[in-house]
Amino acid sequence: MLVTRFARRPLLRSPQMRLDQRRGILFIPRAGFAAVRWTFGLLGIGAGAAGYTAYKVDENVQKAVPDWLRDSLGQAKDWMASIDLSGVKIPELPSIELPTIDVTALPGWKDSPALAGPDADGVRNFQAMQDPTPVVNKASSAGKGVPGNSMSPPDQDLMVLTKKLIEVRNLLKTVNNNSNLQLPSIVVVGSQSSGKSSVLEAIVGHEFLPKGSNMVTRRPIELTLIHSENSKEEYGEFPQLGLGKISDFRKIQKTLTDLNLAVPESECVSSSPIELRIYSPNVPDLTLVDLPGYIQIHSRHQPPTLKQKIADLCDLYIKENNIILAVCAADVDLANSEALRASRKVDPYGNRTIGVLTKMDLVDPNDAVAKLKNPDFPLQLGYIGVVCKGSSSGPGQALIRAEESYFKSHPEFKNANASVGTPVLRNRLMKVLEEHMGKGLYRIVDQVEKELDDARYQFKVHYNDQKISPESYVAEAMDSLKTRFKAFTKEFGKPQVRDAVRTMLEDRIRDICDEVYWNDPRIQMLPKICADPVWATRLDLTFASLTKSGVGRSSVQLVIDTLLQKMEDILSTDQFAHHPEARAQILQFSNDILRSKFHVTVDQVENTIKPYKFEVECSEQEWQEGVKRATALLDSTLASDESELKSIKSTFGRRRLRNAINQIRKYEKDPEAGPATAAELGIESERDAKLFASAREALRLQKHISTLQGRLGALRSRQCAVSTNKSCCPEALMEVLADKLTYTAVMFIYVELLNEFFFQLPREVDNKLYYDLNRQQILKFANENPSVRKHLEIQERKATLELVMEKLRSLNRKH
């Protein structure tokens, strides 16, 4: 890493420094390197040349350095005059690889006039382009943040690690909650009202934690403070809730209060943490966990186990790796501090515990100083005293100033060189966390490496390293839906629609003929008696019954029902079974399109079949076709009746069935008398009941078969061979009519309904479902499919761990 520090005085003290503008090389004399390093602050791999250390600088630096100096120092001209290479011997520089410094790309370059600001040392920190990470906490040292929080330059370099590891921690949180992959946090423990919230708020500079006497901290609050270098904005985010940026800290407080109070009083505490991130230029990079305060006694409404529950929850957090911030009120005997007692159990040598004595203003300064030494439980990281008394303006700068003035007004603290004040606490926390993070770096690198190996293995074994994205999955699902739909449109052409409509009409003809003809006992002789005009009238009646039975509406409805059923089938495949919402939406689109076409199609069909209501022309050929179709229909009905009768006979045996039929005939001869009783028939068991039910069915079938045979005979008779004898063969004419109705209806159904539906549905799916999805919805859709979710999870996990590993490796190198 190459770090450059610019100070106000430096360059003028190094008159021998040279800038070769042509070659873009800056030379700094080797003799007095330490002075140069301090003043100009160029640190790095230098290339030796004739007693100089040479740095390659880019064009911007050449232009920008003098400008900047002119602006901020007003003495650039003198310095520029000293840029002279004459007389300096530089052997073979071009062969040497030199670090490049781009000052203009450095963070803070633009506001460089601040260098001339009130800060006495005037030290600004910049980082060379080899490491774009801004050096942290510049704001506080530049006097912008909470006063008194400046850090010495080495501290600032050190703090980079915390920032980076907080990023790593947040990344790791997105892939798992594996405790192995957790980085250290600062855990705040203390008795109720010891001042924990006040300390945290003083560190953040805002009032944001839940307040009240009703035990308002019921869940751990995992607080991540993120120092935002280049932004003035201060805001919080609850990553679990997805509420976005919240700039009003009262809203943050309200949300935290609501989340805490959602834990019922009967339980009082929950171990499920609330995550809160605060971004601000005035906070250091820290991760802290606020925990419910230890209690001595529980109230009437609280469970008797509460004390233990709180202690257990705190124990969970003060375990290995975390830093314990033991908050104790100075006006209470430290020997009774629950926080120190708990920390001593897990950290007996005080290696990772920082003691914070709050309410220092409530005790005599000499006693306070003595307490800070606490010989009973000495801590390696020490005790720090603070005064965080609530001020009307909140825990901002006024509070810090009040604290500062309190400690200044009591020389006892200065005389004893006591560690006091919130800024000192902040700095201590940053340093300790950084050191801890540094120590844990190798461990976490190892663990991440193991996790990454596992993720890579899983990805290879289960998915053959094949990458997918939620977007590609959605596209693929929609494509496959459209492909299946297209295949269906090909299958469901005019012939198929005609078949469906004709079958419906034939069913209707059968019902009408059943009513008008087949119950008439003379029907077997119809070919012989059909010259009687009564049969012509009957034929007209049958004809009108069909044409006026709402053929238009029912055939359109039939097609719509078939289409909707088909859509359900298409959407019931494995893939869409995972997406009930999308499935319902697509069915709704289908329904909407079809409904919007329903009336117009029905009207069209009804209009075009109107002429058939009065008359149907029938050519000889059409008649022959009608006879043929009617014969085929009757043949197939006859075959099915006969097979049914055969199966009944074989189930019960011919003799038993015949006896049962005879028994029924005997007792049911007189239709007036109604069906025979069980006793008359001799029904004694369930099996007998079944036998007689089947015998009745056999009787019905026998009768029907006889009619069918009669009708078939008629159709094959001489009279039915010509179209002039329509009254002799009503079913033949009805077949001709059904064919004409079907043909006409389907033609219009196809144009008005089917074509529109086949065209519109894929577009509707694209426009309303596919293109309309936002990223969130795409993710939701993809995650609905368990196998895709798993694939994405492992892929995501692998990618995140790779990113983490990259960051960790780079940190490791620098560390």
Ligand SMILES: Nc1nc2c(ncn2[C@@H]2O[C@H](COP(=O)(O)OP(=O)(O)OP(=O)(O)O)[C@@H](O)[C@H]2O)c(=O)[nH]1
């Ligand atoms: N005089 C004085 N009062 C303080 C100081 N710090 C906190 N207090 C007061 O002590 C009371 C409790 O402080 P909190 O910060 O709410 O304590 P807590 O530990 O978070 O309390 P719980 O969340 O209830 O456990 C409040 O009234 C604060 O104003 C201090 O340094 N001096």
